[in-house]
Amino acid sequence: MNIYELINQVKLNTGNLRYWPIVNLKDVELENIGEKKALKILQKICGLLIIEENKKRKLNIFLDESLVRVNNCFLVKSDLECLEKLNFDNFLPYFSAYIWECIWLDQRDYKAADKALDYYLIHLEREINFDESVLEVSTYAIALAKEINNRKKLNTIFKILHNIIFHNENNTSIYITLSILDILSAEHFISYYEALEFLNNNVSIRGENEHINEKIFILKRKWANKLGDSNLIISIEKDYAEYFEKLFNFIPDKDYFKQERFLINAIDSYTRCKNQKKANELKQKLIPVQINKVNNMKIIEISIDSNISLNTIEEDLKKINFIEIIFYSLKFIKYLDFDIVKNMVKDCKSSGFISDTFPCSIINDRGQSTDILMPLMSSDYENNSTNLRNHVDHMVMRYADVAGCYLKHIYSYIKDTFIFSEYSFDFLIRHNEIVPATRNKIFRNVLFLIFQGELCTGYQVLVLQLENLFRYIAQEQYGLTYKIDKDGRTEEYTLWDILNYLIKNSEDNNKSIFWQFQCLLCQSLGGNIRNNIAHGLVEEYDFETGRYCYLLCLVILLLVRYADFYNEND
Numbered sequence: 239m240n241i242y243e244l245i246n247q248v249k250l251n252t253g254n255l256r257y258w259p260i261v262n263l264k265d266v267e268l269e270n271i272g273e274k275k276a277l278k279i280l281q282k283i284c285g286l287l288i289i290e291e292n293k294k295r296k297l298n299i300f301l302d303e304s305l306v307r308v309n310n311c312f313l314v315k316s317d318l319e320c321l322e323k324l325n326f327d328n329f330l331p332y333f334s335a336y337i338w339e340c341i342w343l344d345q346r347d348y349k350a351a352d353k354a355l356d357y358y359l360i361h362l363e364r365e366i367n368f369d370e371s372v373l374e375v376s377t378y379a380i381a382l383a384k385e386i387n388n389r390k391k392l393n394t395i396f397k398i399l400h401n402i403i404f405h406n407e408n409n410t411s412i413y414i415t416l417s418i419l420d421i422l423s424a425e426h427f428i429s430y431y432e433a434l435e436f437l438n439n440n441v442s443i444r445g446e447n448e449h450i451n452e453k454i455f456i457l458k459r460k461w462a463n464k465l466g467d468s469n470l471i472i473s474i475e476k477d478y479a480e481y482f483e484k485l486f487n488f489i490p491d492k493d494y495f496k497q498e499r500f501l502i503n504a505i506d507s508y509t510r511c512k513n514q515k516k517a518n519e520l521k522q523k524l525i526p527v528q529i530n531k532v533n534n535m536k537i538i539e540i541s542i543d544s545n546i547s548l549n550t551i552e553e554d555l556k557k558i559n560f561i562e563i564i565f566y567s568l569k570f571i572k573y574l575d576f577d578i579v580k581n582m583v584k585d586c587k588s589s590g591f592i593s594d595t596f597p598c599s600i601i602n603d604r605g606q607s608t609d610i611l612m613p614l615m616s617s618d619y620e621n622n623s624t625n626l627r628n629h630v631d632h633m634v635m636r637y638a639d640v641a642g643c644y645l646k647h648i649y650s651y652i653k654d655t656f657i658f659s660e661y662s663f664d665f666l667i668r669h670n671e672i673v674p675a676t677r678n679k680i681f682r683n684v685l686f687l688i689f690q691g692e693l694c695t696g697y698q699v700l701v702l703q704l705e706n707l708f709r710y711i712a713q714e715q716y717g718l719t720y721k722i723d724k725d726g727r728t729e730e731y732t733l734w735d736i737l738n739y740l741i742k743n744s745e746d747n748n749k750s751i752f753w754q755f756q757c758l759l760c761q762s763l764g765g766n767i768r769n770n771i772a773h774g775l776v777e778e779y780d781f782e783t784g785r786y787c788y789l790l791c792l793v794i795l796l797l798v799r800y801a802d803f804y805n806e807n808d
Contacts, residue, residue: 241273242328245280260284276324279317283340286312288378295381297343312344326353331361332375339382351386355379359391362398372402373417380421396427404436412441416453423461430461434470448485452503455481472511479507483520497527548647555648560656561665564794567648570641571788571795573750576622579630579637586633631764634757635785638765642784645791653691660686666794669802672711677703681797688790693781700793701759701771708736708755716743733768734760751796758789765789 244267245260260281265274289298297312318341326334335357342351358379362372376399383392399418403410423433441454455478462470486500501524508517555563652658660682667673667681680703687696709719709730716739720730731739737756741749757764765785770776780786 239267240270241268241277241324244268244277245333246328246330272320272323276320279313279320280337282317283313283337286340288339288343290381295343295385297340313341318345326357331357331364332371335361335375335378339378342382348386351382352388355382355386355388355391358382359394359398362395372399372414376418376421380425393427396422396425400427412450413453415441416450416457420457430464434458434461448482448500451481475507475511476513479504479511479513479516482507486523492530494527494530498524501527548644551644551647552651555651555655560652560658560662563648563652564666565798567645567791568795568798570644570648571791572637572641573747574634574637574754575750576627576630576753579633580622580626582637583626583629583633628763631757631761634754635763635765638754638758638788639784642787642791645787646782646784649689649787649790652689658686658689662686666797666801670797670800671802672707672714672800673797674710677706693786694778697781697786697790698771698776700790701768704755704759704793705733705736705768708733708740708752712736712739716740748796748799751792751799754792755789758785758792 244263248260248263263277263281265277268274268277287298288295290296321337321341326337329337335354338350338354338357341347342354358375361375362379376395379395380392383389383395399422403415403418419428419433419436422428423430437454437458455474458474459471459478462474482500482504486497486504489496489500501520505517505520505524508514508520554566558566660679663682663685666685667678673681680699684696684700684703688700690696712719719736720728722728734756737752737760740752741756744752759765759768762769767785767789770780
C-alpha cells in the first residue's frame with residue numbers, strides 16, 4: 239500500500255482538526271521509506287490547529303489540554319524537501335489544502351498559500367452533496383485569499399458559493415443556504431436586497447423548527463438594519479414577534495425554559511417594532527414563567543473536601559472566650575489575589591464544571607438571567623481577558639459561600655453562647671485609625687446588630703458604611719477621593735475606582751483584602767452585594783448566605799489590621 243491509499247481510505251474529519259484520524263495511522267503498511275518519513279511529517283502537521291487571534295491566523299498545538307503557540311519554522315528544511323516529493327493531487331483536495339496552508343503559516347511561502355487556495359477551490363468545485371464541509375472550507379479559503387490579497391481567487395470562491403444556492407438543482411440544506419447568504423452579503427458579493435428577496439421567495443418558515451426560523455429572522459433583521467429601511471425593520475420585527483408568541487402558546491405548560499425563551503424573543507421584537515403595549519402584556523406572562531422555572535429546577539449537589547469539620551470547630555470554640563473567637567474566625571479568610579484565584583479557576587476547569595464547557599446563565603430568585611458566564615478558552619488565560627475576570631470573580635464568590643458556611647456556624651455560636659452589648663466590639667472600633675470618631679457608634683451598633691441576628695438591618699447599614707470607610711482610608715492615606723471638572727464642580731469617585739486605587743497603593747496583604755471587597759461588592763459575577771443592597775434587590779434570606787458571613791469576616795479582618803490594641807488610654 240502507498241501513502242495515498244493509506245490516507246485516502248480514512249474518512250477525514252472536517253471539524254476540529256485536532257481529531258484527524260491520520261494522526262494515529264501506523265506506517266507498517268507502507269513499503270517506501272520516503273513515504274514512511276512523509277507520513278510522520280503529515281501527522282505532525284495534522285496535530286496543529288489554525289487559530290485566529292487579533293485578526294491574525296496562527297498555528298497552535300495541543301499540549302496538556304491547552305493550546306500552545308507554534309513558533310515559525312516548525313517544519314525544518316528536510317521536512318519540506320520530503321513533502322515536495324509527494325503528489326498532492328493524489329490526496330483528497332481538502333487534506334492537501336490544509337497541509338499547504340499550514341506550510342504557508344509556518345514558512346510564509348506564498349507558493350504554499352497559492353497551492354492551498356487551488357486545492358480549496360478544487361474541493362468546492364467537486365463537492366456534490368454540499369455538506370457542512372463547504373462552509374468550513376470556504377471560511378478557510380476566504381481568510382487565506384484575503385491574507386495574501388488574491389482578489390481573483392477570492393471572487394472565484396464567491397462565484398462558487400453563489401452557484402451553490404442560486405443555481406443548484408439539488409436541495410441544499412437550509413442551514414448551508416442561510417450561512418452562504420450571510421457570507422455573500424457580508425462580502426458585498428450580493429446586495430442585502432438580493433439576499434432578502436431570495437429568502438422571501440425560496441425559504442419558508444420550517445414548521446416548528448424554531449432554531450432555523452430564528453436564524454432566518456436574525457439574518458432578515460441584520461440585513462434590514464444594514465439597509466436602514468425603517469418600514470422593513472418594523473415589518474420583520476412584527477413577523478418575528480408574532481411567530482414566537484404563537485410558539486409560546488403551543489408549548490406544554492411545564493416546559494418553562496422554552497416558554498421563557500419564546501416570550502423573551504417576542505417581547506424584544508414587539509419592543510423593537512414600537513408595540514410597547516403588546517411587549518408589556520407579554521412581560522406579565524413572563525413573570526410567573528420565570529418563577530415556575532426556578533421552583534422546578536433540580537438541585538445538583540457538589541461535595542467539597544475540607545480539612546476541618548464543624549465538630550472540630552465546635553470543640554475549639556468551647557476552649558476560648560468571646561474576643562478570642564472573633565480572632566479565631568479570621569483563619570477562614572484566605573489572602574486571595576487575581577493570580578491565586580486564576581489558578582483556582584484552572585484547577586476547577588480540569589475537574590469538569592458545566593460552566594467550563596457551555597455558557598452558564600446566572601439567574602436570580604425570580605428566574606431572571608442577570609449574567610452569562612462564557613466558557614474559558616486558552617487565550618483568556620494568556621490575555622487575562624474580561625471573560626477570565628468574570629470567572630475569577632465568580633470563583634471568589636464560590637469560595638466566600640463555602641468559607642462563609644463555617645463562619646456562619648462560628649457566629650451563630652457567639653450569638654447563642656455569650657451575652658454581649660454594642661460595647662463588646664470596642665476593641666475593634668475605639669482606637670482604629672480607619673474609623674472616624676463620628677462613626678464609632680455606627681460601627682459598634684452595626685456589628686452588634688449582625689451578631690444579635692438582626693441581619694437585614696445590620697448588613698444594609700454595614701455595606702453602605704463600608705463605602706465611606708474606603709473613602710476615608712483613601713483620603714487619609716493617599717489623598718483626594720474626588721475630581722473637579724473644568725467648571726469647578728466636585729464629583730466623587732465611584733466605589734470601584736476607590737477600591738482600584740487602594741488595591742494599587744496598599745501593601746500586599748491589604749491589596750488582597752481590598753481586591754476581595756471589590757469582587758464581592760462591585761462585580762456582578764462576584765456577588766454584587768453593594769449594588770443589590772443599594773437598589774433594593776436583596777431578599778431577607780440572602781443575608782443568611784455564606785458570602786455575607788465572609789464579607790463580615792473581611793470587615794473584621796480589615797478593622798483588626800488598623801486597630802490599636804495597646805493604646806495607653808485603655
